[in-house]
Amino acid sequence: GAGVSQTPSNKVTEKGKYVELRCDPISGHTALYWYRQSLGQGPEFLIYFQGTGAADDSGLPNDRFFAVRPEGSVSTLKIQRTERGDSAVYLCASSPQGANTDTQYFGPGTRLTVL
Amino acid sequence: GESVGLHLPTLSVQEGDNSIINCAYSNSASDYFIWYKQESGKGPQFIIDIRSNMDKRQGQRVTVLLNKTVKHLSLQIAATQPGDSAVYFCAETPDNYGQNFVFGPGTRLSVLP
Numbered sequence: 369g370a371g372v373s374q375t376p377s378n379k380v381t382e383k384g385k386y387v388e389l390r391c392d393p394i395s396g397h398t399a400l401y402w403y404r405q406s407l408g409q410g411p412e413f414l415i416y417f418q419g420t421g422a423a424d425d426s427g428l429p430n431d432r433f434f435a436v437r438p439e440g441s442v443s444t445l446k447i448q449r450t451e452r453g454d455s456a457v458y459l460c461a462s463s464p465q466g467a468n469t470d471t472q473y474f475g476p477g478t479r480l481t482v483l
Numbered sequence: 484g485e486s487v488g489l490h491l492p493t494l495s496v497q498e499g500d501n502s503i504i505n506c507a508y509s510n511s512a513s514d515y516f517i518w519y520k521q522e523s524g525k526g527p528q529f530i531i532d533i534r535s536n537m538d539k540r541q542g543q544r545v546t547v548l549l550n551k552t553v554k555h556l557s558l559q560i561a562a563t564q565p566g567d568s569a570v571y572f573c574a575e576t577p578d579n580y581g582q583n584f585v586f587g588p589g590t591r592l593s594v595l596p
Contacts (some may be wrong), residue, residue: 369568373527392502401584408588408589409588409589410572410574410576410586410587410588410589411527411572411586412586413584413585413586416583426583427583459526460491461526468510469515469530469534471529472529472584473529474525474526474527474528475526476497476525477525477526478522483587
């Protein structure tokens with residue numbers, strides 16, 4: 369079946385612009401995660417959704433970052449007033465129920481470059 | 484604070500040899516550990532996991548060892564193949580429910596012909 373998909377695969381924007389990154393999780397998965405991965409580093413947790421609600425947003429670096437999942441399926445990560453330091457690969461993952469023993473299935477990521 | 488790290492950033496092994504990738508963690512409350520494999524341009528892929536009430540778990544060609552006394556985790560790959568070349572991450576969480584996994588910085592495994 370289809371895995372986690374993310375669009376766009378690459379996004380280049382200018383400093384100060386607004387961007388939206390989309391994640392389509394595996395159908396039926398209630399848990400959805402966003403991570404950020406800088407070059408040469410491991411993924412860094414940003415936010416976790418259980419259904420439509422953000423169960424843990426403690427990883428969002430500041431209030432320029434926001435994520436939604438209005439119908440409990442597709443999620444959008446929104447970044448306002450982008451900065452060069454936001455450049456990274458943004459990974460999305462989903463899992464069946466969100467138990468820590470559930471396997472998280474990752475998408476290929478969106479590479480964001482802020483010029 | 485919580486941190487997960489790796490002893491070696493790169494590892495080169497001969498095809499057919501066994502590989503051992505190490506990971507240290509600092510949070511003694513960590514309950515669940517996962518090893519991921521990440522190939523270039525792709526998201527991390529689950530390899531194997533282990534709970535804190537276990538010392539060892541085996542999969543197909545892979546074994547994870549957990550030493551809670553020294554807070555050390557290792558991934559052993561038997562008969563390493565070219566397709567094993569990737570970056571390997573350990574991740575841990577102290578939570579009972581699946582948020583806030585902490586990933587290490589990764590080890591790049593290169594398999595030499």
